[in-house]
Amino acid sequence: MFGFPLSFGTPLILTALLALPVLWWLLRVTPPLPRRTLFPPLRLLRGLQDEEQTPAKTPWWLLLLRLLAAALLILALADPLLGRSPKLMTTGPLVLVVDNGWTGARDWEARQELITDLLRSARGRPVAIIPTAGSVPTGLLNEGEAARITRELKPMPWPGDRAAAAAALGRFNFAAPPALYWLTDGIDDAGSKALRDAFKRYGGVSLFAPTHSPLGLLPVTRDASGFSLTAIRANAGAPQDVEAGALGVRGETLAATRLHFKRGETRAQGHISLPMEVRNATTRLAIAGEESAGAVQLLDRGAAQRSAGIVSENASSEAQPILSDVYYLERALSPYAEIAKGGIGQLLDKRISVLLLADVAKINGADMDRVKDFVSKGGVLIRFAGERTTNGTDDLVPVKLRVGGRYLGSAMAWSAPQHLSPFTATSPFNGLEIPAEVTVTRQVLAEPSAEAQNRTWAQLADGTPLITAQAMGSGWIVMFHTSASPGWSTLPLSGLYVDMLKRLLALSAGTPARELAGLTSLPPVSLLDGFGHAMAPPSDVAPIPAKGFSRVRVSPRHPPGLYGAHEVESALNIVRAEDRLRPLPDSSLQAYGNTHARALEPYLLAAAMALLLLDALISLLLRGFTPRKLRWASAVLLTFVLVVPQARAQGPISEKAALDTHLAYVKTGLADVDSVSQAGLTGLSYMLRARTSYEPPEPLGVDPERDDLSLYPLLYWPMDPRAKTPSPKALSRIADYMRNGGTILFDTRDFTLGAVRGPSSPGEQTLRRLTTALDLPPLEPVPADHVLTKTFYILRDFPGRWSGGKLWVEALPPAPKNGAPPARGGDGVSPVIVGGNDWASAWAVDSNGRFMSTPSPGGELQREMAFRFGINLVMYALTGNYKADVVHAPALLQRLGNERVPQ
Amino acid sequence: MTQFSALQHEADGLSAGLPPLMVEADHLAASVSLGVHGKRRAGIGESFWQFRRYASPDASSAIDWRQSAKSQHIFVREREWEAAQTVWFWRDASANMSFKSGAVTKRARADLLLLALASLLVRGGERVGFTGMEGAPAASRLALTRMGRAMFASGRSALPPLVPFSRGNQLVWFSDFLDEDVFDAMKMLSQRGVEGHLVRIVDPAEEDFPYSGRTRFESPRGGEDEIFGRAERVRASYRTRFTAHGERVAQAAAKLGWTCTVHRTDHAPQASLIALHAAIGGT
Secondary structure, eight states, rough: OOOEEEEEGGGGGGGGOOOOOHHHHHHHHHHOOEEEEOTTHHHHTTTTSSSOOOOOOHHHHHHHHHHHHHHHHHHHOOOOESSSSOOOOSSSSSSEOOOOOOGGGHHHHHHHHHHHHHHHTTTTTEEEEEESSSSSOSSBHHHHEEEHHHHHHOOSSSOOOOOHHHHHHOOOOSSSOOEEEEEOOOOTTTTTTHHHHHHHHHHHOOEEOSSSOEEEEEOOOEETTTEEEEEEOOOSOOOOOEEEEETTTSSEEEEEEEEEEOOOSSEEEEEEEOHHHHHHHHHHHHETOOGGGGEEEEEBBTTTOOEEEEEEEOOTTOOOOOGGGHHHHHHHHHHEEEEEEEOHHHHHHHTOEEEEEEOOOOOOHHHHHHHHHHHHHHHHHOOOOOEEEEEEEOSSSSEEEEEEEEOOTTOOOOOOOBBOOOOOSTTTTTOOOOTTTOEEEEEEEEOOOHHHTTEEEBBBBOHHHHHHHEETEEEEEEEEEEESSTTTGGGSSSSHHHHHHHHHHSOOOOOOOOHHTTTTTOOOOEEEOOOOOEEETTTTTTOETTTGGGGOOOOSSSEEEEEEEEEEEEOOOOOOOTTTEEEEOOOOEETTTTTTOEEEEEHHHHHHHHHHHHHHHHHOOOOOOOOOHHHHHHHHHHHHHHHHHHHHSSSSHHHHHHSSSOOOEEEOOOHHHHHHHHHHHHHHHHHHHHHSSSSSSEEEETTTTTTTTGOOOOEEEOOTTTTTOOOOHHHHHHHHHHHHOOOEEEOOOHHHHHHOOOOOOOHHHHHHHHTSSSSSOEEEEEEEGGGGSSSSSOOOOOOSSSOOOOEEEOOOOOSSSSSSOOBOOOOOSSSEEEOOOOOHHOOOTTSSOOOOOOOOOTTTTHHHHHHHHHHHHHHHHHHHHHHHHHHHHHHHHHHHHHHHSSS | HHHEEEHHHHHHHHHTOOOOTTTTGGGSSSSOOSOOOOOOEEEOSSSSSEEEETEEEEETGGGGHHHHHHHOEEEEEEEEOOOOOEEEEEESSSSSGGGOOSSHHHHHHHHHHHHHHHHHHTTTTTTTEETTTOOOBBHHHHHHHHHHHHHHTTOOOOOOOOOOOOTTTTEEEEOOOOSTHHHHHHHHHTTTTEEEEEEEEOOOOHHOOOOSEEEEEEOOSSSSSSEEEGGGGGGHHHHHHHHHHHHHHHHHHTTTTOEEEEEEEOOHHHEEEEHHHHHHHOO
């Protein structure tokens, strides 16, 4: 349309736009609904006439709004499209062949959009949609049917059958040459040629292929430490990284690994290492981000069950269990495997996966063949040496054994008991830690031979083999050259023994669980859909006979999934070990998603609805409807906003104090004392602002009777005999303040009097009077190493207006005897600091910034020291014992440095 | 009840600033004291009026022995006949009175004025009562409380019930007097000898008619409505009618010798209270 890529599905509806002027006129003549009002003197209005009854008072912009909404509605109904739809080449029916096997699951949405676009272009023509997987329609479809089928079309979890599609195509009779489209998955297969031939009969075909070809995950192989994964892809092009993961029962990722396709390669290998328990919790492995049934490998559930059979000829087992081989094997294996005991024949009947022979020298002839058969089919035979073995064994051992044993560390032997040497890289025990206390005192010896060296999984420190193994068929024969009980070595007493047996268990293939459960036919339990998601099995999926399960291929009859009974489920996977993916050898492939036309209908409808809603709101307002309730709500909200914060704050002082960290003093109620406190803290504030990063606002006076003390880190409390004793309520507040980390500097202000008036000066008496009810901690004079002496300046004494008085703080725990740290702070800050040097006077400045008193006897130098004490004190109250830790920093760093250097 | 208490409180506050009312000041030149208004003739009362020679119908207990002992004759002490005024109140409680265009409904304003006036009168010693209330009118706080209860229990009737008014009783009648049947009721009450004081409560919207545009007017009593395409066009004629109606009420009252005051709910109640107090005191 005019070069702009806009088209309409049903352009006829656009003629409704012609009706807009009529709508305009109608809207103009229809009077708006009257505003309603109650009116008591209604009687007096009776019979009155207003001259004009046609109030065309609808504002022009409201009319315009409504017309716009109507126009949008009409445009939306005309099904507008932005973008170009694909042009069909011929005039005949549209025929779509869609690859919807599992390989088509990737980019499925793009494919469906393309189908929708093609259908839109073919408006009116008959359509045939032929999926390669799933049922094929016999006749041509009309538009609606085609749209419905497109919506229902899904990728199927089995390979598509292109030959069948070709046959279906051949059955159609088209009146006109059809427009053929093949929506491929980009993968070549045996049926492609047949389909291509079918296309040729009708002329050309347009091909579409996804930009990314699908990936497949080959069946995983278990090994001793986890899963080996192999992913495959179709085109051996650029290098590609994919993520693959092991998923648990609820779809949680247990482990993940990265598979890397090298340039020009179609296979990528990877390995996922998992502990045994987690491995058993794994239900499926999948390529992340690849939504396809072929990128999922389900694992047999219950396959991890391994049963071990223990055979012992040792008769003493019941009498002395601690000396019995069986006892140790059972203890080691029982957490990891099902244990069965008995004779060899009996055990093999039970379909065990690991057979343990403790000190069985010779297997009877009848059992011999069965054991061989067992091993070659994937069983693991583990043999232990013992008294009987020393006299020679049968030949089902990895290496030939010498008759007689070897004693180490006995009275007659030269050599000491041997330790194990570290495992070699090829040994399955590689990585296990060898405890130092494991020693071997007796063993059977292998005949030295070339292969004995290769078959050794563990050896003693002197190089003699301790554990040898040999593969036989798909199973293993493993020989421990020492006994299963601690008679010959301390190995059975160590954790290493358990770990070794655990790894040997993992060697076995395990008996298929379905055979253990004795099921004859396996019904579907949970199936995969085309995207690789689990779904409940539909009713038309047939059970699979247990015997032929391993030969069953995935097909529409047998979709991939888990078959069996609860907890004993066998997995049927799409991709098999021999499967490969080949790219479709066509050069004229178009990518999906290039020709997508965007439908504008929903947006226009939404816009029209929004306009109509707006119109409704405006009409309500014009009619005089005031959302009174809303106003109420906002009033209530406003009240909350305005009132609640004020309700919280206890007053202007608390509010101010809460907004900043203020220095504070306790108001005594005596004007002279309070003014000195105020001026003193003001002076200290100046100094703090000038010298430190703490910039206190003006100090506040607090009244413990009324104010909230918790907002201040430090309180200065001058003592004066005239002061009133605080009320019990105030005392409990002060106690709370000190308990919760506040610091109070009690200043008796009368050090000079101390010598004259004896030990209890008026200030001290006042202090006692005021604080008798308080639970003060034990005090001590500030020790030289107290953190208060180091928080900002290094100080030795703490002068104020007077000099020389003692400063008391909470007693610290005694310094450690050896190497006292350079500063001690205890935990937290001292709640009480008591002194008598009248600091406030020393700090006090008047409103012009002049000092108000002269310190005695030291003069200005003493004042400087007083300020330093003040700064130290504030820092102490603000930082707590942080400074005490900081002084340890060099020592800590030194220790850390020492750690790194090996000694 | 709390609603009433609040109202009573507000009414008390409102009346506090006004001088106590004296009903029938012409009868009461001598007794300036509050409450009791001497009739200046012998009767039932407490104040001394005169001594008079004993006559045979007098009871012997009426003899004032002290006065008699002073002379030859026997004297009887007579007291002044004192009588308090009885003022009845009525307030229209119909749905029309619940109308408000501003903050206050007409009914709420009427209630306030009523109680304020009653409070004043009680302070002046008058007996007050609400027509239809239980018990007789009394000159006490209790009477006020009883009135309040009766007011809030009075239902939604527009016209005062026909209580046994005595001749000379006063009736203060708060209403909007918009209905036609008030005139008949006024006549009937007047025939029973009631002296009426009409208080017309008017909402500003009723007087000013501030409506414009397409408006549908509905009666608060429901059932009736009137639509105007342009309400502002009928404003002038409505105002004329409304004023005429007001004059008609005033004339009807004047014809019966009653007073009529008008109170707009957007005006301060004090002014009207003073006017009312003057009106009642003037009779």
